[in-house]
Amino acid sequence: MYELLNYILGDLMTRLINPFDMAVTQLTSVAKLIDLDPNILEILKKPKREIIAHLPVKMDDGSIKVFTGYRVQHNDARGPYKGGIRYHPNVTLDEVRALAMWMTWKTAVMNLPYGGAKGGITCNPLEMSKGELERLTRRYTYAIREFIHPYIDIPAPDVYTNEQIMAWIMDTYSALAGRNEPGVVTAKPIELQGSEGRTEATGFGVMVTAREAIKKLGLNNSEITVAVQGYGNVSYWAAYYAHKWGYKLVAASDSKGGIYNPDGINPVDLLKHKRETGSVINYPKARNISNEELLELSVTVLVPGAIEEVITEKNADNIKAKIISEGANGPTTPKADKILFEKGILVIPDILANAGGVTTSYLEWVQNLMRYYWSKEEVLSKLEKRMVDAFECVYRISREKNIDMRSAAYIIAVSRVAKAIELRGIWP
Numbered sequence: 282m283y284e285l286l287n288y289i290l291g292d293l294m295t296r297l298i299n300p301f302d303m304a305v306t307q308l309t310s311v312a313k314l315i316d317l318d319p320n321i322l323e324i325l326k327k328p329k330r331e332i333i334a335h336l337p338v339k340m341d342d343g344s345i346k347v348f349t350g351y352r353v354q355h356n357d358a359r360g361p362y363k364g365g366i367r368y369h370p371n372v373t374l375d376e377v378r379a380l381a382m383w384m385t386w387k388t389a390v391m392n393l394p395y396g397g398a399k400g401g402i403t404c405n406p407l408e409m410s411k412g413e414l415e416r417l418t419r420r421y422t423y424a425i426r427e428f429i430h431p432y433i434d435i436p437a438p439d440v441y442t443n444e445q446i447m448a449w450i451m452d453t454y455s456a457l458a459g460r461n462e463p464g465v466v467t468a469k470p471i472e473l474q475g476s477e478g479r480t481e482a483t484g485f486g487v488m489v490t491a492r493e494a495i496k497k498l499g500l501n502n503s504e505i506t507v508a509v510q511g512y513g514n515v516s517y518w519a520a521y522y523a524h525k526w527g528y529k530l531v532a533a534s535d536s537k538g539g540i541y542n543p544d545g546i547n548p549v550d551l552l553k554h555k556r557e558t559g560s561v562i563n564y565p566k567a568r569n570i571s572n573e574e575l576l577e578l579s580v581t582v583l584v585p586g587a588i589e590e591v592i593t594e595k596n597a598d599n600i601k602a603k604i605i606s607e608g609a610n611g612p613t614t615p616k617a618d619k620i621l622f623e624k625g626i627l628v629i630p631d632i633l634a635n636a637g638g639v640t641t642s643y644l645e646w647v648q649n650l651m652r653y654y655w656s657k658e659e660v661l662s663k664l665e666k667r668m669v670d671a672f673e674c675v676y677r678i679s680r681e682k683n684i685d686m687r688s689a690a691y692i693i694a695v696s697r698v699a700k701a702i703e704l705r706g707i708w709p
């Protein structure tokens with residue numbers, strides 16, 4: 282009885298880790314490693330600005346629903362704020378704060394001339410019509426219009442937002458500004474000055490970093506197996522490139538459950554099944570498994586590509602993958618990180634592994650500002666080079682100091698941001 286209670290309580294506690302506390306814990310432990318000036322640590326622990334807006338939206342049935350939207354701007358010492366907008370029922374201010382801080386580290390580790398921000402609206406986009414989503418998006422853009430700008434803060438998509446939503450943001454902002462401002466938001470449709478390669482960028486980057494890790498571990502290319510948790514934009518493209526490069530995709534999942542076939546799964550065929558049925562489950566060429574089972578499969582590469590806190594102290598010890606490439610933001614808790622490091626699992630941290638998205642957003646923004654556009658090959662080769670260089674840099678520091686890749690990435694990122702703050706000084 283006592284054990285059962287303990288288990289239930291433990292499980293509840295694990296799920297109740299506040300993501301912002303997790304982000305601050307990560308920052309504080311790196312501050313110790315680099316002997317960070319305590320004044321700068323105090324600055325970095327808090328976002329510079331937080332916008333909360335209550336958004337009345339006319340629903341299709343004639344009623345008015347008031348949604349809550351956020352934009353948290355964590356730091357802009359290295360350049361304009363940058364980061365996505367998430368539409369999800371579980372969005373909270375603390376989650377957006379954590380995600381904003383992680384964006385500051387992500388742009389810094391990639392050496393992009395940006396800071397970090399994140400937005401979110403607490404809503405369930407899966408239950409809303411296209412018209413309702415459009416009205417919500419335009420209302421949100423209206424509410425944050427004074428705080429976004431191509432040189433101030435540049436939003437992009439995140440969980441459950443897409444290029445159509447970016448198009449509405451661009452249109453609303455441009456209409457209010459009285460001129461076309463494509464550079465105010467990234468990951469727009471190609472027809473509206475989006476960039477070639479942006480759609481596949483995050484998943485592509487996730488697999489590029491996994492491929493570099495495979496090389497470092499000296500693993501045989503023909504024996505690589507991959508499991509992806511989630512089958513949204515990030516996981517799908519990670520699976521696509523894994524398959525293209527001759528690795529075997531053996532498992533995938535979504536919120537309804539997972540599927541597994543040790544002989545391999547064709548990612549394009551699986552996407553077709555998901556589009557037809559609404560889920561990856563019941564795919565005729567694989568057997569159903571749970572999301573928990575997927576995480577514990579014996580594979581070469583595991584891609585947690587959906588949401589936060591799926592690898593915790595509860596299941597970290599059961600993970601059998603050799604490499605984890607974090608497609609999602611914050612999928613591993615600090616306690617789980619320690620366990621994985623002791624087990625010798627190479628974790629490519631989110632701020633590096635999934636940085637292909639924001640890096641290609643940067644390439645899109647550069648194209649928008651100069652009004653000159655590159656081909657897909659050009660964009661993806663620029664992206665690949667940046668991902669490989671950043672991976673090398675993080676890997677080298679992790680080996681030199683005998684620390685995990687997340688700590689190494691944080692050392693690089695936090696040092697760069699701290700230096701920028703120090704050089705700029707505090708004013709007024």
Ligand code: GLU
Pocket residue numbers: 363364365366387435436437438439440467468610635636638639640642
């Ligand atoms: N939402 C993505 C991320 O977490 C992309 C951000 C962007 O492109 O600005 O990195």
